[in-house]
Amino acid sequence: xxxxxxxxxxxxxxxxxxxxxxxxxxxxxxxxxxxxxxFGIDIKWRxxxxxxLKKEAPQSILDIATGTGDLAIALVKTGAKKxxxxxxxxxxxxxxxxxxxHKNLDDTIEMVVGDSEKLSFxxxxxxxxxxxxGVRNFETLDTGLAExxxxxxxxGSLVILETSVPSKTPFKQGYHLYTKYxxxxxxxxxxxxxSAYGYLSESAAVFPHGETFNNILRKTGFIEVTNxxxxxxxxxxxxxxxx
Numbered sequence: 001x002x003x004x005x006x007x008x009x010x011x012x013x014x015x016x017x018x019x020x021x022x023x024x025x026x027x028x029x030x031x032x033x034x035x036x037x038x039f040g041i042d043i044k045w046r047x048x049x050x051x052x053l054k055k056e057a058p059q060s061i062l063d064i065a066t067g068t069g070d071l072a073i074a075l076v077k078t079g080a081k082k083x084x085x086x087x088x089x090x091x092x093x094x095x096x097x098x099x100x101x102h103k104n105l106d107d108t109i110e111m112v113v114g115d116s117e118k119l120s121f122x123x124x125x126x127x128x129x130x131x132x133x134g135v136r137n138f139e140t141l142d143t144g145l146a147e148x149x150x151x152x153x154x155x156g157s158l159v160i161l162e163t164s165v166p167s168k169t170p171f172k173q174g175y176h177l178y179t180k181y182x183x184x185x186x187x188x189x190x191x192x193x194x195s196a197y198g199y200l201s202e203s204a205a206v207f208p209h210g211e212t213f214n215n216i217l218r219k220t221g222f223i224e225v226t227n228x229x230x231x232x233x234x235x236x237x238x239x240x241x242x243x
Contacts (some may be wrong), residue, residue, distance in 0.1 A: 015139045024091035028063020058127035069096030086114040117143045132161045135209040145220040152242040164209035166233035
């Protein structure tokens with residue numbers, strides 16, 4: 001089992017409350033820092049998620065841990081008639097709503113506050129579910145994945161974009177140095193909450209990835225599970241279906 005990582009080790013709050021507080025605090029800095037931290041490559045990764053889903057022609061998509069809505073906005077290109085972006089952080093959603101309004105996408109994208117582990121949607125509600133850099137923030141991973149399976153329609157698709165750890169030299173060593181030292185430093189220089197970026201690097205390092213995460217998805221009940229490493233393995237796209 002991976003080590004449990006919480007955003008604020010000196011806090012009496014549970015992980016869910018800590019994650020909410022953390023993302024509310026960094027919400028206004030989040031988009032800019034994302035571009036800096038990933039060198040803009042995260043945009044390309046999201047485009048690949050969109051390309052994978054576009055082949056399935058989903059009419060309804062739930063984007064869990066939508067944050068400021070980057071993936072939800074990109075998913076418009078799938079042709080989906082309804083996209084729901086769900087996040088536990090009102091601060092992140094407020095930034096996302098402004099972006100959606102600016103792009104005149106209010107009729108297509110709905111942003112809602114919600115808990116990924118207690119989804120307020122009926123069984124078999126969505127053709128597809130996406131999660132971008134969010135599953136490692138679930139308080140109870142098994143519960144969150146089971147909820148995703150529940151709200152997916154039969155034969156519906158799940159696509160997850162998440163950080164992973166490169167396995168090959170020298171990328172493995174470079175990734176370790178960057179996430180342990182550079183990522184928290186960048187957060188300290190540009191954000192009001194540098195501890196948040198320390199948490200993000202720590203959580204990425206211990207979260208199960210590759211075949212280990214594939215097996216967790218299979219155990220939950222997903223089928224046709226596969227993962228596609230991105231950029232030397234610093235991120236992975238996981239694709240699965242509901243039977």
